[in-house]
């Protein structure tokens with residue numbers, strides 16, 4: 001099958017189009033395809049943790065390479081009839097009771113419901129050379145990377161709480177004040193009590209050794225402080241700009257760490273027919289939480305479709321029973337169906353009630 005093929009098997013609208021095929025999107029698609037919903041995942045293929053060697057805290061698959069986890073997920077979905085295509089969604093437009101989904105490479109399809117699982121962008125501190133090392137020896141999450149840098153010489157860029165967190169993994173922690181907030185007296189006391197060094201002054205760059213390993217943090221003043229790993233605090237920004245036309249609410253996360261699409265506990269966005277799950281709506285979610293949110297949203301979408309279909313079925317039945325089965329119209333309809341193309345010569349009778 002063409003891996004860009006977006007047409008629904010029977011030519012009608014998909015039950016669900018999932019925009020984004022990371023952990024959240026694929027988990028949702030697996031759930032939906034297992035209850036025989038027609039589901040299409042459109043994925044641009046850039047999951048957030050791709051720079052990392054392994055996804056940690058993933059029970060049963062601890063440390064699996066991020067792209068391998070998603071490859072396995074795609075295989076599982078295909079086995080239940082779901083489809084995953086490689087493309088980037090450019091726009092989602094309301095279309096009658098559903099939506100039209102348009103991709104950047106000019107394809108389109110129709111769907112009854114949309115699940116947005118496009119993740120987020122980590123906006124990294126503007127320190128030269130830092131972005132190139134992201135996900136290797138520059139990191140943000142103690143649960144994702146802490147074990148891997150245990151007992152190393154660790155620098156923390158401007159974030160007091162991160163310094164406390166990584167102190168659990170190493171005794172050798174340095175907090176670089178950089179452009180961070182002033183520390184309170186109580187915070188100074190805690191840092192001193194835990195043996196965390198504090199360095200004043202703005203950071204201007206990173207030093208790397210001849211084996212491409214982080215070797216130090218260089219201050220604007222020129223001083224170099226040796227470190228093997230650097231912890232930073234990116235701003236987390238939901239990948240939602242392409243959905244402008246839908247009227248979703250993108251708001252600041254309560255932690256102040258970034259912005260996300262506002263949803264209820266089921267992932268419902270408040271816009272009829274549109275759900276969101278994973279990092280796009282929960283900037284703090286790791287892989288297991290993103291998977292769980294995808295499953296939760298899938299179940300909510302399935303229930304919504306199921307309810308709509310059941311109402312539709314009841315309404316059709318009511319419409320039929322309201323018709324007088326012995327009326328001329330019904331007789332004509334029966335004749336039309338029974339005789340089909342053999343109606344020749346009887347048109348007047350069949351048509352003319």
Ligand SMILES: Cc1cc2nc3c(=O)[nH]c(=O)nc-3n(C[C@H](O)[C@H](O)[C@H](O)COP(=O)(O)OP(=O)(O)OC[C@H]3O[C@@H](n4cnc5c(N)ncnc54)[C@H](O)[C@@H]3O)c2cc1C
Pocket residue numbers: 019020021022023024025042043044045046047048049050051052054055056057058087088089090117118119120122134135143144145239242277278279280285286287288290
């Ligand atoms: C460096 C790093 C390491 C991490 N390590 C761990 C770890 O060890 N353990 C852990 O639990 N968590 C880890 N995380 C967090 C983890 O990456 C996220 O929890 C997880 O990726 C969230 O899944 P998601 O499906 O919401 O988003 P993503 O995995 O980011 O997937 C979103 C998908 O949507 C696609 N997409 C975006 N826009 C569009 C569009 N317009 N059209 C189509 N597709 C689109 C993207 O290309 C991507 O494939 C790490 C994060 C980082 C940054």
